[in-house]
Structures are given as C-alpha cells and as structure tokens.
Amino acid sequence: MAIKLDKVDVVVVGTGWAGGIVAAELAKAGKKVVALERGEHRELADFTGVKDELRFTNRFELMQNLSHETITSRNTLDETALPVRTRDEMMAGTDLGGGSVHWAGATYRWWPYDFEMYSKTVERYGKNKIPDGMTIQDWGIKYDEMEKYYDRWEKTAGISGEPDPLGAKRSSDYPTPPMKESPPIHLFKQAAKKLGYHPYQVASANLSEGYTNPDGQTINQCMYCSFCTQYGCDFGAKSDARVTVIPAAQATNNFELRYESYARRVLHKGGKATGVMYVDTRTGQEYIQPADVVALGAFTFTNNRLLMLSGIGQPYDPKTRKGVIGRNFNGQFNITFLGARGFFNKKKFNLYMGAGALGGTMSDFAADNFDHTKLDFINGGGIELRQYGDGAIASNHVPKGTPGWGPEFKDKSLFYANRNLEVWYTPAIMSWWHNYLDLDPTYKDDFNDPLLRVTNKYTDQDRNIAKFGVEKCKEIMKEMGANVIDEDDIPDEFDHIYQGGHYAGGVIMGADPATSAVNNYLQMWDMENLFVVGGSAFPQFAGHHPTATIGALAYRAAEGMENYLKNGGKLA
Template identity: 55%
Template structure:
C-alpha cells in the first residue's frame, strides 16, 4: 500500500528545463509544487572538476544509467526490437537540471513555416507534394502566438546572439550580444556572404557577458573552456535549470524537490488526474502524491511511456493511423556535413563553447523553391567548433588507416588543421514511425520498456545529399585542401549523440489528430499537462530546447488559468478538422 503524501497544487514528473520552468512560474503565482526527480541532487558544487573527457564525454557521468531501464529500437513494424544496452549510446540527462545541465545550449527558434507546415506546403505546391505516408500536420499554434514566449525563454536563459537575417520576426533583440568569433567562423562568414548567403553567429545559452535575468538569477560570462556539451558549467555561465529556474522556484519557499523518486503511474478517476504513484529508487518503497495538476516534464521517452503505462489517451495504431499516443515520433541525430583538412593552416580547435559557431539558414523551411526538389523543408549549415578533445577527435582524410603508424601521424597532424561543417536538418514524421511499449523487455519493476519504431526516410536521405553538396561547395571555397563528406548511415540504430527526439504526445488543433492542445493540456484529461518535445508534430531544423521552453512558458499560463478559474479545457476544438 502506497504511503499517501500531503496534497499539493502541482506535481511535476522530472526536474529539468520543463519541470524547472513549471516550478518557477507556478510557485511565483503562489501555488505549491513538488518535483519528483529520479536522479540525484545536483548543485554548482558538483561542477567544479568536470574537465574530464573520460568521465563526462565518454562515460556520461551526469546522464541516466541504464542499469534499471532503457528503451528498445527496431526499424520496421515486422522486426523485433532490441534494447539499447550500452550507456554511452544513450544520452539522457538525470538529476536536478536533467538534460538542461549537459546541453550544448544552441538556441534557435523554429520558423513560422514549421507551425503551419501542412497548410503552407499544400498552398504552395499542392497536396501531391506530401508523400502518402508522411504525417505532417499544423501545430495548432502560429509563430506569432508563440513569439512572446520565445522572448521570455531567451530572457530567462540570457541567450547571446544576433538575429538570423532570414527570420527577422522578433519582438526584442537577444538579451546578450553574440559570442566572440574564432578564425574558422570568420572564414565561414566571409565565404558564405560572398556566395550570397546570410551568415550569423549561432545564438547560445552560454552567455557572452555577466547577466542577471528577470527572475534575479545571475549567469557569468562564458570562458570558452570547451568542456560544455557533455559537462555542466562550473562558472555558472551556461543557462542550466540548476542555476536559473530551480533556484527561482526554491526562493519562493513553495517548491520541494524529491530525488530518487521514480514515477510509475498517473492516477485518475474518470477524466480527472488525482496524482501520481512513485517509488523511492533506493528502497522500492511506494508513495502516492496527490495534486490538483499533474505535469509530465521528463524526456520524450519517459513522458510517452508514462502515458502508455497509465493507459491515458488513445494508443496510436501505425496500421490504421488512428489514435494519438506514440504518434509522429522523430529522431534528429543524423549529422550531415563535411570535414575540411588544411595542410598549412592551424586552428585553435581546443577552444569553444557548446554551441560555438556561425550558421546560414538559406536552405531551411520554404526559403528556397522546392518545386523541382523531391523533399520538403531542409537543413541549417553550421561552421561548428566543438572544442576538440583528444580521444574523440582523431580525424584523418578518407583512405587513411584507422590505426597504426600512418593513422598516428595523420591524426596528430590534422588535429588542429581541420574544420567541420555540420548540418542539422528537419525531420518529417511518417505513419509507421511511432512509440509503443515493448512486448519483451522490462524495467526493474517489471514494467515494459518504451519501444521505438523508426528509420531514415527518403526525405531525410534527400535533404542529406542536397545539404552535403552545399557544404562541400562552402568548405572548398574556404580553402580546405581535402573535403570529406559525412556518409549517410544505412539504418537508424537508436544511438543518441545528444537528446533530440520529438513526438509521441503531439500538439494540434483537435483531439482526433493530437494528444495535447496548444497549452500542452491533454485533450482527454483537463488537469494533465505534457511538456517537452513530445509535443512536436515534426522535428524542426535545429535544437529543440528553445521551442520546448517557449511552449512550456505558454503552458504555465494555461496551468495558472486552470487553477484560478476552476478547471476546464483551455482551447476550443476547431470544428473543421485538419484531416485534409
């Protein structure tokens, strides 16, 4: 029998970016919040000795161990899935701050085109432009509606950047100036400008100067130390829930975090959630946490799995295309691009921040004509300097052996004599790509693991090829002596280089085709909100966190309205369903 805890206004499942934002906004509005976090406590004191490639980059010290649970992967409906077993193939944040502690903090917004992708594509190219099984749909919100919340997220996180000349619709400038430019970035800027593109410095949550956010939390200036994307920042220079929204919530005295608390079910009576059941991961003891509002604020996988385990919402069926929970899952880890080798030029590749670079968006969204192209959307091209570490960075021109005398010679020679163009690309959803529960593999408590069914689509392959062509042109123009392309992998393996997945509990304008409304409120359960990239109907070109943060800030307004007005749906269902 679960031990019953005192009822609170809000319980969050996880205390990363989304849990932290919910806690900060709801406690500031006077409500009590309990955050249940399966990982350990973390503060900046834990960040002081993190310049260690083995412990952080390779062994994932601040990421979730797979000892008790993982996820399984298959490419098609016909196959059996196998579990991801090796922790280094999974990169899911854990502990206070979650993925928000180890992120690279690259913070672009999604484009107006993304939110109305289906309507805009059909308007311009006709229905036949969308392949039969591609399940793109509008998000049930427009860019203009979301813009104030992008602004709010950027101010909270102290984002340092300059406007992207292609996407000028901003109500305010970035709160901080862009990061400094390294030599490779200057070269990229010059060459892309000459080629007629519109380069800009990548906006980042590693702040360019000391900054105090509207909540009174201070971030320090980035030192370009390069231990960033797999590490937490000892300077407090990277926007991280641990140094921003979590302390903001804690200052109110209305926020309590319980660590080692793994939520197993959302409890409900009829169409109303009553709380959650969680276990202390150390003892196995079970607790019930009653709450007026239940908010799922975990990574995509845990959000969707908890809905499936709790039997909330209509389970998606990949054969009929009906149902919503598990629908439109996307993976965003395919890295396109090229590496250029310079025989006579050395760069300070060891110095960087998590999202250090210069980019162009000229081949994204519908900025370029797709009439004669057999894909939709596109990719951003980035000159990225990631702070090359010596174990992981042994880049050699193709044709060089991967070990032995020649390898050693070339890998030493080119360590500081190469530059990388990296491309993040939009990922479209498909009918047979989805999430459900695995029939074979279980976690330590005996519950089924989440199963991914996904593979690269023709759309992915065509964007990859198109973008690689552009990258090659730019790198050659930059003066590289040798230019090697990133190859297209045969199949998706489930490997997570970072945390870029979307879908499974998607947002939209009506409950036939979406799980949550544009306040991330479940259509089927008014007092259950699901925050995260699980709400993305497709994956935009760039990193998910900025859009997740904006959607979550907007959702907190809905939560506050719900609690003050005594409940109900916050959005009226659009009568005219978008099932064109």
C-alpha cells in the same frame, strides 16, 4: 503499501527546462508545487574542477543509468526490437536540471513555416508535395503567438546572440551580445558571404557576459574552456534549469524538490488525474502525491511511457493508423548533422578552445526559405560550423581512405588534430505513419514494467534532404580553402544510436483530438488537468536545435495551468 501524501496544487515530473519552467512559474504564482526528480541533486560543486573528457564524454557521467531502464529499438513493424543497452548508444539526461545541464547551448527559434507546416506546404506546392504516409501536421499555434514565449525564455536564459538576417520577426533583441568570433567561424562566415549567403553567429546559452535575468538569477560569463557539451559548467556560465528556473522556484517557498523519486504512474479517476505514484529509489518505498494538476515535464521517452503505463489516452496503432499516444515519433539521428569535413595543410586552429554553442550559422537553406518546387524533399535546416573545443580523445579525424589505426592513422591524426573543420547541415525530420512509440512486449525495467519501444526508419525524404545538405556544406568548405574535403556518407537506415538528445513526438500537439494528444497549451484532450510538456509535443522536428522551442512551450503550458487552476475546463 504506498504512503499517501498531502495534496498539492501541482505535481511536476522532471526538473529540466520543461519541468523547471513549469515549477517556477506556478510557484511564483503562489501555487504549491512538488517536483519529482528521478536522479540526484546536483550543484555547481559537482562540476567544479572535474574537466575530464573520459569521464563525461566517453563514459557519460551525467547520463541515465541504463541498468534500471532503457528503451528498445527497431526499424520496422515486423522486426523484433532490441534493447539499447549501452550509454554509447543512448544519451538521456538525468539528475537535477536533466538534459539542460549538459546541453551545448545552441539556440534557435523555429520558423513560422514550421508551426504551420502542413498548410503552408500545401498552399505553396499543392497537396501532392506531401508524400503518401507522411503525417506532418500544423501545431495548432502560430509563430506570432509563440513569439512572446520565445522572448520570455530567451530572457530567462540570457541568450547571447545577434538577429538572423533572414529570421522571423522578433519583439526584442537577444538579452546579451553574441559570443566572440574565433578564426574558424570567421573563415566560415567569409566563405558563406562570398557565396551570397547570410551567415551570423549562433545564438548561445553560453553567455558572452554576466547577466541577471528577470527572476533575479545570475548567469556568469563563458570562459570558452571547451568542457561544455556533455559537462555541467564549471563556472555557472551555461544557462540551464539548475542556474535559472529551479532557484527561482526555490526562492518562492512554494516549491519542494524530491530527488531519487522515480515516477511510475499517473493516477486518475473519472477522467481526471489525481496525482502521481512514485518510488523513492533509495528505500523502495512507494508514495502517492495527490495534486489538482499533474504536469509531465520529463524527457520524451518518460512522458510517453508514463502515459502508456498509466492507461491514459488512446495508444497509436500503426495498423489502423488510429490513436494518438506514441504517434509521430521524430528526431535527429545518424542521418542529420552530416556535411563536409575539410583538412587544412597550411592552417592551424586553436581547436582545443571552444564552447558548446560557439559557432557560425546560416538559414538560407532552412525551413521553406528556398524554393522546393524542383526538390525531392520538404523543409530544410541550418548550416553550421561549431567550435565546441575538441578533447584530445575526440580529435582523431583523418581524411577518408586513411586506416582507422596503425602508423598512418597515428601520423595523420596528430597532424590534422588542429587542422580540420566540419560544416554540417541540421535538417528537419518529418513524421511518418510507421515511426511511433509503444510498450515493448518482452523487455522490462527494474519494477517489471515494460520498456518503451521505438519503431523508426528513414525514407527518401530523409536521404534526399541529407544529400542536399552535404552538397551545400561541401560548397562552403571548398570556399573556405580546405586542401582535402570529405563528404559525409548518407546512411541507408537508422542505426539505433540515440546520441544528442533530439528525440521527440509521441504526445504531440495540434488542433484536432483525433490526430493530437494535447492542445496548444499542452493540455491533454482526454484529461483536462494533465499537461504533458517537452519535446514530446513536437508533431515533427524542425531543422534546428530544439531547446528554445521546448522552453517557449513550457512557458505557454505554465500559463495554461494557471488558467486552468483559476477557471477549470478545456483551454482550447
């Protein structure tokens, strides 16, 4: 029997950037906030002195334990979806701070074009440019309205960067200067410049200097120690929810965090959410947390699944193409982040040094910054050279044609360990009627609830944009002077490997309730006191890393919740 707790103003599911920002903003506004985190408490001491590649990169220490719950995956409607069983195939964060703790830190604003992608594509190229079955849409908000939220998030996170020479208008500079330029980044920028492009330093959440944000939280200076992506920072020098918005919420005394609290249902009555039912996973005890506003700020998969399990909103049906929950699943998988790897026989780099977001980039082939009239795809992506800092296990790259094991492999992998660089393209991913989320008919979690099912396949758009990117990367790598240049292969089909955390959509935003689940405050059209915050709101995936946009949207949603608590009603 569930224990019913005292009502609060807001209950938030999830404590990453999305949930954390919402919790902090409402607690600061004097609202009583409870946050439910399915994972454990994490603090700096959990990340100090544990620089261990095997444990974090190969064994996924910080990722979700899949023995309780995972997803199933298939390409097409007529296939049987199979569970994504191992953490080699599924990267999803958990514990305090969620995915923000182990992110790389690369920070991009998305383009004015991205937010009005459908209209602007039609405007410039005509309706026929958008292929039949592609379900991209405008976000119901424009970049100019998003700008202040981007600015807000960048200041909370203390982002280190310099303006993109081709970038959209900014109301202010990045709060801290760009990171240091390492020799590989210098080489990349020189080559790009020579080719007439506009390279600049990747804006980074690994901070170039110590910084105190407007909430009074301090983030330290990055040490370039390389234990960054897939790790929690040893020094509190990577901006995440755990070092920024969570302590800001805690400082208000209006905020309570509950760990090992696994949300199972959003409860609702008469078209309004009444609270969240969750289980304390240590005891198995069920609790009901009533609230005036329910905010889902969990990962894409959890946000979608909770709505489906709770019977909220009309589920998307690919056969009729009606319904919204689960519609427009999108994300970056094995057809993205492809490019060219160069092997240098006479140059040696300190590749064991680095930071998650240390890199050079350029936007010449991003969004609609280049003419697509004669191209067989729309949108674009960033071109990056990143210096993460290679671990010894990971740094086994050898030129194509080299066997993957044995004497030749050993010899070449040792020789090239500090002599190879990759330039890659981060293309946008469009939405299609056949890519969606629903509940799996067969596989269940520990509580016997159905798992979420992903149906996702590639189209010519995906293959063509990837091919275009590989060509551009190869051109730059050639200019960089590599002796051997290997182009990445373009995969035919999605391989069901969920690595990198860029999976989005399903509870998408828009201006029309027939094609979107939430309005531009991330308020559910069907349930005005329920807000669904995070990458789940992306109608399609732009050609850059998503975190800044998730942060900005969370600030927008928090503002919406505050308005709602004051005035009630639909916000858009």
